[in-house]
Amino acid sequence: MxxxxxxxxxxxxxxxxxxxxxxxxxxxxxxxKKRGVTIGxxxxxxxxxxxxxFNIDKGSQIHDLIYRATHYAIHLPQPDQSSLCDxxxxxxxxxxxxxxxxxxxxxxxxxxxxxxxxxxxxxRAYERFAAGDxxxxxxxVLEIEQDSESPSVxxxxxxxxxxxxxTTKLKRIDKSx
Numbered sequence: 001m002x003x004x005x006x007x008x009x010x011x012x013x014x015x016x017x018x019x020x021x022x023x024x025x026x027x028x029x030x031x032x033k034k035r036g037v038t039i040g041x042x043x044x045x046x047x048x049x050x051x052x053x054f055n056i057d058k059g060s061q062i063h064d065l066i067y068r069a070t071h072y073a074i075h076l077p078q079p080d081q082s083s084l085c086d087x088x089x090x091x092x093x094x095x096x097x098x099x100x101x102x103x104x105x106x107x108x109x110x111x112x113x114x115x116x117x118x119x120x121x122x123x124r125a126y127e128r129f130a131a132g133d134x135x136x137x138x139x140x141v142l143e144i145e146q147d148s149e150s151p152s153v154x155x156x157x158x159x160x161x162x163x164x165x166x167t168t169k170l171k172r173i174d175k176s177x
Contacts, residue, residue: 028072050141073111118148
């Protein structure tokens with residue numbers, strides 16, 4: 001028989017699949033050790049100071065490295081780059097397997113930067129919070145490289161998507177009249 005807690009986890013996952021999420025790839029390095037991971041929890045938090053947030057599973061290979069890192073980079077791939085999202089979402093890869101065939105360079109902050117991704121946000125680690133089986137990371141935005149105005153990748157119901165046409169705007173009802 002399924003436990004109530006397991007049932008609630010399954011129900012939450014099913015409900016969250018209905019909500020589209022931005023897809024990003026976080027990369028970091030300390031010395032020669034470098035890692036990357038696909039994240040679906042990326043968001044802007046504050047403008048003053050400029051802060052972003054995302055979370056990392058405590059059991060993931062990147063967790064300990066990104067937790068200790070002073071800097072990391074967030075990459076916002078375009079829909080035609082979703083294969084990179086799949087690549088960095090694969091568990092069990094070594095650093096060499098993650099970066100061996102991926103064109104990249106090290107930024108001035110030491111982060112691996114994936115070439116060809118049009119938007120890269122360089123961050124300084126700002127704060128970390130325990131959040132159940134994940135760690136919530138806040139990063140202070142130091143630099144943004146943006147070469148395109150094209151939309152980034154969205155993840156919805158277990159697959160990648162892009163932004164579709166705008167929905168019809170509803171007329172606002174002015175109740176003060």
